[in-house]
Amino acid sequence: MATATIETRLMRLWETPHSLYGFFASTDHKSVGKRYLVTAFVFLLAGGVEAMVMRAQLIKPANHFLSPEAYNQLFTMHGMTMIFWYASPILSGISNYFFPLWIGARDFAFPRLNMFSYWTFLMSGIVLYTGYIAGYAPDRGWFNYTPLADPLYSPGLNEKFYCVALLLLTVSTTVGAINFIVTAFKLRAPGMSIGRMPLALYGTLTASFSNIFALPSLSVALAFLFLEHRFGMHFFDVSAGGRPLLWQHLFWIFAHPWVYIIVLPALSFISMIIPTFSRRPIIGYTWNALGVAATGVLGFGVWVHHMFATGLPPMAMSFFMAGSMAVVLPSAISIFVWLVTLWHGRPVMSTAMLFALGFIFLFVIGGVDGVFTGSIPADWQVTDSYFVVAHIHYVLIGINVFPILAAFYYWLPKITGRMMSERLGKWNFWIMFIGMNIAFFPMHNLGLLGMPRRVYTYQAGLGWTATNIVVSIGAYIFAFGVLLFVLNFFWSLIDGPIAGPNPWDASSLEWATSSPPPPYNFAVMPTVRSRDPLWEERLGMGKRSDVFVGPVISDEEKVTLGTTPLDGLPQRVVSFPEDSVYPFLTSVALTAICYGLILGLWGLALSGALFTFFFVTGWLWYAPKPVEV
Amino acid sequence: MATTIVQPGGTPPAVTLPVNGKPHHTSGWWGMILLVVTEASLFAFLLFSYFYLDAQNTLWPPPGPPDINLAMINTIILVVSSVPARLGTMAIRRGARARLSLSIVVTMALGLAFLIIEAIEWSQKSFTPQTDAYGSLFFTITGFHYAHVAVGMLMLLVILLRNWAGHFNAHRHTAVENVMLYWHFVGVVWLFVFTTLYITPHWWR
Amino acid sequence: MTSNAHRARDRVRWARVPRWMRTIVRRAAFAGGVLLVFAACSQAPSTLRPASKPAQQLFVLQWWLIGIAFAVMLIIGVLIVVPLRHRIRTVADAPLEDGGSTKPIAVGIVISALILAAVFVYSAVVLADDARPDSPPHLAVKVTGHRWWWEVEYMSPDSSNAHQNVVGANEIHIPVGEPVQILGTAADVIHSFWVPQLQGKIDLIPGQTNVFWIRADKPGRYRGQCAEYCGLQHAHMIFWVVAQPRAEFDAWLAHARQPATAPQSPLEAEGKQAFLTAPCVLCHTVRGTGAGGKLGPDLTHVGSRLTIGAGTLANTPGNLAGWIENAQAIKPGVAMPRLDLPPATMQKILAYLESLN
Ligand code: HEA
Ligand code: HEA
Numbered sequence A: 001m002a003t004a005t006i007e008t009r010l011m012r013l014w015e016t017p018h019s020l021y022g023f024f025a026s027t028d029h030k031s032v033g034k035r036y037l038v039t040a041f042v043f044l045l046a047g048g049v050e051a052m053v054m055r056a057q058l059i060k061p062a063n064h065f066l067s068p069e070a071y072n073q074l075f076t077m078h079g080m081t082m083i084f085w086y087a088s089p090i091l092s093g094i095s096n097y098f099f100p101l102w103i104g105a106r107d108f109a110f111p112r113l114n115m116f117s118y119w120t121f122l123m124s125g126i127v128l129y130t131g132y133i134a135g136y137a138p139d140r141g142w143f144n145y146t147p148l149a150d151p152l153y154s155p156g157l158n159e160k161f162y163c164v165a166l167l168l169l170t171v172s173t174t175v176g177a178i179n180f181i182v183t184a185f186k187l188r189a190p191g192m193s194i195g196r197m198p199l200a201l202y203g204t205l206t207a208s209f210s211n212i213f214a215l216p217s218l219s220v221a222l223a224f225l226f227l228e229h230r231f232g233m234h235f236f237d238v239s240a241g242g243r244p245l246l247w248q249h250l251f252w253i254f255a256h257p258w259v260y261i262i263v264l265p266a267l268s269f270i271s272m273i274i275p276t277f278s279r280r281p282i283i284g285y286t287w288n289a290l291g292v293a294a295t296g297v298l299g300f301g302v303w304v305h306h307m308f309a310t311g312l313p314p315m316a317m318s319f320f321m322a323g324s325m326a327v328v329l330p331s332a333i334s335i336f337v338w339l340v341t342l343w344h345g346r347p348v349m350s351t352a353m354l355f356a357l358g359f360i361f362l363f364v365i366g367g368v369d370g371v372f373t374g375s376i377p378a379d380w381q382v383t384d385s386y387f388v389v390a391h392i393h394y395v396l397i398g399i400n401v402f403p404i405l406a407a408f409y410y411w412l413p414k415i416t417g418r419m420m421s422e423r424l425g426k427w428n429f430w431i432m433f434i435g436m437n438i439a440f441f442p443m444h445n446l447g448l449l450g451m452p453r454r455v456y457t458y459q460a461g462l463g464w465t466a467t468n469i470v471v472s473i474g475a476y477i478f479a480f481g482v483l484l485f486v487l488n489f490f491w492s493l494i495d496g497p498i499a500g501p502n503p504w505d506a507s508s509l510e511w512a513t514s515s516p517p518p519p520y521n522f523a524v525m526p527t528v529r530s531r532d533p534l535w536e537e538r539l540g541m542g543k544r545s546d547v548f549v550g551p552v553i554s555d556e557e558k559v560t561l562g563t564t565p566l567d568g569l570p571q572r573v574v575s576f577p578e579d580s581v582y583p584f585l586t587s588v589a590l591t592a593i594c595y596g597l598i599l600g601l602w603g604l605a606l607s608g609a610l611f612t613f614f615f616v617t618g619w620l621w622y623a624p625k626p627v628e629v
Numbered sequence B: 001m002a003t004t005i006v007q008p009g010g011t012p013p014a015v016t017l018p019v020n021g022k023p024h025h026t027s028g029w030w031g032m033i034l035l036v037v038t039e040a041s042l043f044a045f046l047l048f049s050y051f052y053l054d055a056q057n058t059l060w061p062p063p064g065p066p067d068i069n070l071a072m073i074n075t076i077i078l079v080v081s082s083v084p085a086r087l088g089t090m091a092i093r094r095g096a097r098a099r100l101s102l103s104i105v106v107t108m109a110l111g112l113a114f115l116i117i118e119a120i121e122w123s124q125k126s127f128t129p130q131t132d133a134y135g136s137l138f139f140t141i142t143g144f145h146y147a148h149v150a151v152g153m154l155m156l157l158v159i160l161l162r163n164w165a166g167h168f169n170a171h172r173h174t175a176v177e178n179v180m181l182y183w184h185f186v187g188v189v190w191l192f193v194f195t196t197l198y199i200t201p202h203w204w205r
Numbered sequence C: 001m002t003s004n005a006h007r008a009r010d011r012v013r014w015a016r017v018p019r020w021m022r023t024i025v026r027r028a029a030f031a032g033g034v035l036l037v038f039a040a041c042s043q044a045p046s047t048l049r050p051a052s053k054p055a056q057q058l059f060v061l062q063w064w065l066i067g068i069a070f071a072v073m074l075i076i077g078v079l080i081v082v083p084l085r086h087r088i089r090t091v092a093d094a095p096l097e098d099g100g101s102t103k104p105i106a107v108g109i110v111i112s113a114l115i116l117a118a119v120f121v122y123s124a125v126v127l128a129d130d131a132r133p134d135s136p137p138h139l140a141v142k143v144t145g146h147r148w149w150w151e152v153e154y155m156s157p158d159s160s161n162a163h164q165n166v167v168g169a170n171e172i173h174i175p176v177g178e179p180v181q182i183l184g185t186a187a188d189v190i191h192s193f194w195v196p197q198l199q200g201k202i203d204l205i206p207g208q209t210n211v212f213w214i215r216a217d218k219p220g221r222y223r224g225q226c227a228e229y230c231g232l233q234h235a236h237m238i239f240w241v242v243a244q245p246r247a248e249f250d251a252w253l254a255h256a257r258q259p260a261t262a263p264q265s266p267l268e269a270e271g272k273q274a275f276l277t278a279p280c281v282l283c284h285t286v287r288g289t290g291a292g293g294k295l296g297p298d299l300t301h302v303g304s305r306l307t308i309g310a311g312t313l314a315n316t317p318g319n320l321a322g323w324i325e326n327a328q329a330i331k332p333g334v335a336m337p338r339l340d341l342p343p344a345t346m347q348k349i350l351a352y353l354e355s356l357n
């Protein structure tokens, strides 16, 4: 039969109605992905604006622009917003949109779970910010040490908002992680063995596995703290046999893996971008893949480096110092893989490439800071000083924001179907890159000059004033750079040139379908027999993969091809559930529980639980198609 | 039902593949395994907290080692309840729906017994969750597990209803496999909880 | 110094480096510059101006790490920039490349591993060295963190007569050139003890006593500040370490051990009465009088202190008056309430506290 008719029929099958119902019911991973991206970016702007206000307060000594209360809420909300509601969701956004495209599938293994994960993420953010608006913003720092966070020293709802909002987010993140893993192992295109997966998958996969093991540690800590606040239990206060350090262990056992969770996917995006713009396949594919995985594993063995000043036995700490040195090596692998690829290629200085290269440089700075703080005695001087603030911004902005912008300049044409302005893009990059270094490099010096972090103001005459001015100015320059990106994006929507399926002449599957891709992603199921399906002939390996001709699996129902976990041999036909509002309703019900718990409205919490049960049942309740054997 | 794969461009129909395939090939089964893994680490961290405070405190548990009897009975009940669960799975694999319903009911009965006895044991404790860190941990850990059993009961209820609605047969019963897996997990976790809360205090003092 | 070296090297290269690289170099130079400027700045409680053997050790370690950092930055920077020589304009401008070897990766890893191993060993050595002083300390000081001030207790040599201990606040006097043992703990939340010029940080954690030591090799005053976020006034939880020659120190301690000096003038005498009848006594101790409160700093010798409000203000009559008038205005959120004493009483109390040297 002619493909045209197939496509129209697939369209009829996969398109979600453009109605209100469609909006809440759509399980299309592409719309979920877009929502993730937009929401997370808004959180970036929010956290950024909070930072701008902080920098206004710190621009001169003994400043009275902000009250201590206001400042403490700001830096806490800034940290939480950025780390939890921006850094990780923005990566999920990209992965949500492209995962099935990378592996040549039509959707996720659990499309409904996928949209549930989005709605829950959104709700958790709303919970957090309603707290802020109601005047109950968390204000004990993003890692919220006890006993300061214990009921005795933090009465009021602030801590309850902290615990519950984060707990809700962990739900979203956990199911998301499960979805990524199952999809990557079960739905890859035929022939796409583990060794042929696009490198982008390794980061998200590793991050997802880390999530599975790390998030529970946070959940336990949050549950403990919440129980203290809501029911007067004791876990952390010495007077009742608790220990303050229990919180620190639980939190950092989670939080160090977490900091890798929020960069590994970004690193692997870079591993897609650099080969494309070096006009060659990546060198050291296996090195890179294993390196990423290794980072994920080693990341669980270094948490105590956040506790070097708590008076633990030196022997014990040395072990974690060794860990902190060891965890450098996999990162080094990635760096050298990119460099070698660059050296053996013909670089194209597109904006995406600029951001990628800028990222490598910032990564190195942030990384060597990490080595500095990883040395116990050196850390005794710089811990909890602005040196650490410098480190976290070089790594977080360098290894998250910059790769994300690279990814945007690289993949937005696929999403929107239109190119962004390269000219404006270059300005965008240089302003952000220079602003970034003006803002955050001097922070190292502030730290070495003895300026502690989390101070709402500082005294004059300590040698900190001039540097703080520089930092604030840099921060505003950087922010302006971000603004340029926003402008560039909207410009591209309005009259960016049409992108076409493969504007960068890249090699991976997402470029084999139209931009934006149709709801069913691929009309025919591609068959992959190399790492660069779209480059095979020109790499002189001869045509191996069938990307444009191949099996069209049933166009009578929503299905995709299921393959074996390792070799990617066709195994089964996977049928997808229809669109549904139950996931949305479920996360609404969960949110009701949350508010019930925070405010102690047990009726609300209970009915929330009840509805959750009903909705989940409805969600999972589908009669199988008649089966004759 | 099997779907024929249409090949455009003349190439003959390649393979025919089963829809969704064997329960252990389905995404659902993999999803459940991962859920169990993350739940397991949740309990691992709970027990880590217990041992941490155990090591940090000179007097632990403050009220002295807990009385084992009721907990022991409960342990037996929960372990035994895995048997009908297992029988249920094997039944539906053969397509025997009635037997599945039966074994679900038996499993739920045992689960209910566990919940009741656990509640009784709580009521007999000399301390409350508010007494001290030990009390808080004891009730939190057992409480978390209690909640998991309760959720397991709900899951069993759902597959019971779905079984009556005729959703399952020899080829499509992933939900059953999943719920039963979860139930076995809840049982296994209890063994760890039991050893930690009830046995170690007797060993170590 | 390392950053000097960098700046020199940079200037030589400047002419022929491509644009990208200049930004990198500019940054290195900038950093070096800022470091130098502030290393010279006198007031700063800077880790770059160590005043003791341990701090000196950390300082050297720091410079090695900074050196390595800049070296790595420079090398990677060059490795990023050089291949851009044969860049092309658009993706269509050249055929795809292929081949290439992974050897350089292995080489890079090995080099990195060696550097890291060196860093580890060096750090471990410094760690072991810093763990205990080279001579056993003769003086032990118990430092207790409160929100937001420091309780300082000079332990008497033999623990049997603890009543001999001397309690002060927000100021630690130590003899020059001797290691002093610090017993750090906290009364409420976690604080962190940090005197950058003398020693690295150590957290003060409720329910646990962290034992470490400091030492000053030059007489002088060294600024310390709380380094663990402890709530509203974390920013104003400052203290001073005053290092003086042994004899001077002994004299000071002897004086500090004395109860409060008796009022000299009638005004001071009235002040004492006013003080003892005012709410002050609920929170403050003045040894030798009825005042035995424990919520606030000991005021027995408050007159002789450098600062008030835990380093918030210099200890001048004006500031003291302002503080007693309304501490909340100076340090919002402190446990010390606004007491609205009648001006007359204020004056008397002020005079009395001034006299408590
Ligand atoms: C974005 C995530 C991210 C990443 C990737 C990292 C990466 C690293 N981090 Fe960082 N870290 C944070 C986020 C991150 N960190 C955050 C948010 C905090 C603060 C939390 C808080 O207190 O608020 C923190 C704090 C933090 C501390 C505690 C500081 C303190 O509070 O006292 C330490 C201590 O060891 C540390 C170490 C490291 C190390 C060794 C790495 C390594 O992985 C870096 C490895 C990479 C490189 C080294 C560069 C590339 C390598 C080469 C080019 C090879 C050649 C290099 C050498 C031979 C040196 N980090
Ligand atoms: C991904 C993570 C991330 C990112 C991107 C940032 C971005 C920034 N951070 Fe953040 N920061 C953290 C994570 C992050 N931070 C964390 C985890 C902490 C620790 C918190 C804690 O101690 O608990 C911290 C702490 C922290 C501090 C220390 C506070 C203290 O210890 O007292 C400071 C101080 O300068 C700071 C500044 C900044 C600045 C200036 C930016 C700039 O890059 C922001 C740039 C601006 C934007 C990105 C927004 C641009 C806005 C516009 C363009 C206007 C348009 C607006 C609308 C249309 C509405 N941050």
Ligand code: CUA
Residues within 6 Å of the ligand: C145, C146, C147, C148, C190, C191, C192, C226, C227, C228, C229, C230, C231, C233, C234, C235, C237
């Ligand atoms: Cu005390 Cu900060």
Ligand SMILES: [Cu+2]
Residues within 6 Å of the ligand: A255, A256, A259, A302, A303, A305, A306
């Ligand atoms: Cu870390």
